[in-house]
Amino acid sequence: MALRDGPAAQWRMTAVTTRDCARQSDALTALREGRFDALTPDAVAAAEAHLNHCAACADKLGAARPVSASDPLVQAPRQPAAAQWRRAWAVIADRSPSVSSIWRAGRAGILRSAWTPLAAAAACVMMVVSWRFAAPPVESGLWSLAAAGDVRVLEMDVGEGVTAMVGDGPTVVWILEPEMDAPS
Amino acid sequence: MTAPNVDPSEDVLIARAVHGDADARRELFERFREAAYAAALRVTGRPEDALDVVQDAFIKAFESLAGFARGASFKTWLLRIVTNRALDLLRAAKVRRAASLDQRNDGQDRDGLPDPPARGDEYETPGAGLERMELGERLARAVASLPPEQRAVFALYADGELTYADIAKIVGIPIGTVMSRLFHARRRLTEMLGDLAPTMRRKD
Structure with a gap:
């Protein structure tokens, strides 16, 4: 339900609340029990509006079967002959x-x-x-290399006079075991 | 996963029917033909049209059975085809009536009710008509005078085995709208048949 708020015409949507469900409870029960004659057109219109916004109440009523077997307006039609x-x-x-x-x-x-x-x-x-596309490990003689598919650099220690910034162009990030030296 | 109201043997029948098993198709026809006919008759209002609708619906169902979701209710699916076909027939009849200069007065008065029988017909006087016409026939005529969208919902409601969610799914409307159309359909029927109130007792 949308409500107008002030001269600025700000609209805000309100969610269906459990109070709405409680307010519609009698009408929904009457519908579920097939007591249509107990309801007024306005009550049915309000119930319809609620059901079309409240999934929980719609699901509950949806699972019910009509009690049409006892409805005097329902008569089994004559079926065709054999x-x-x-x-x-x-x-x-x-x-x-x-x-x-x-x-x-x-x-x-x-x-x-x-x-x-x-x-x-x-x-x-x-x-x-x-x-x-999964590249096999490359044996280089010194160590095995495998292309990483996804690398996230969390921190980078660089030597004096070297920037940690990565510019344009191809960038190679060497990830080394602690005991290895970087290739020259 | 099979829907709770679906007979497990129905899936077996459908699987056989998809591959052209005539006995399986015949079994499906015999299980669901009466429900299909009742719904079609309530929507079309004419027995000959209702039978045509049932025939067309089963032919269409067997044509497209390969696309039917296993575990769902065949009856719900079939009644959707029946309802759509019946409403198509009504629309086509309405277009034919509108196009025909000779049939500008299509026998319905401003209230949407059929004209009273003309003199010289079987029912010469209202009193004689009431005596001769059974409640069922009066009801059928009253239902046939409802707007199509109310007629479809009432026809499915009268089936008695569908849930309101099934009805909403078949007609393609929200559950709230199902209840509203049903309420107005019943209200209109009660107004039209008010003179039969002592005859219309709640069935126990």
Whole structure:
């Protein structure tokens, strides 16, 4: 619910509060129990507004089943005769494809059906790429070198007269074991 | 994961039906045809249209069954197809009526109610009409005069096995709007059928 605040027309949004839920409790209970006749149009409008903003109350009411079996406005319609059903089935059997195709399932159906193989293919591609670009250790005679994929320099001690600033251009950072000397 | 109201054997049937198993498809048809017909009839208001809708809905369902999410409710999914198809039929009929110069008066008065029967028809007088017409037929005609969006929600409410969340999902509206449309649909029906109040007792 948005409220206007002062002549500056500042809008602020208020979250649904538990007080709102408590205020709507009677109306929501009546709806859940199918007691529609106990409610007024204004009460239903207020309940509708609350339900469309409160996920908790919407979920609770959503899980309920209508009590339409005892509603006098609900009468089971007369169903078609057996012969009509047989004819309907003959039409359905004749016109349905022999095998359902995902291409007729619409975009959502295609994505749902293709999700697992697509995810598996993507995982294979990532494994191949990371294997191809992970440089093997280089044996230099003095020590093994491997290109680091991600380096964060937390602190750097530099010698006198040398700046710790890194300028433009290629930069090589040597990360040495304490007992090793830097190459010249 | 299977939805709580889904019979585990339904998944097996669907898996077989996807691959064209005729017995599995027949079983699905026989399990859900009555619910599909009842919903279609309440929305379209005409038995012949309702049967056409059921046929079209099952054909469409079997065509796109491969995209159906396993574990979800087939009935909810099917009724979505049925409801959409029935509403499409209503819209098409409305367009045809609007386009037809001979049918400018489509038999509905300003209140949206069907015209009273003309003299010489089976129901010559209101009294005779009430005696002859069963409550079910009066109800069916009253439901058929509701606006389409209320009709669809009422038809699914009348099914009795769907949750309100299912209904919201099928029609594609929030739950609050489901309740509002249902309230107004029932209110309108009660107003139209008020003279039958002594006949309409709550069923126990």
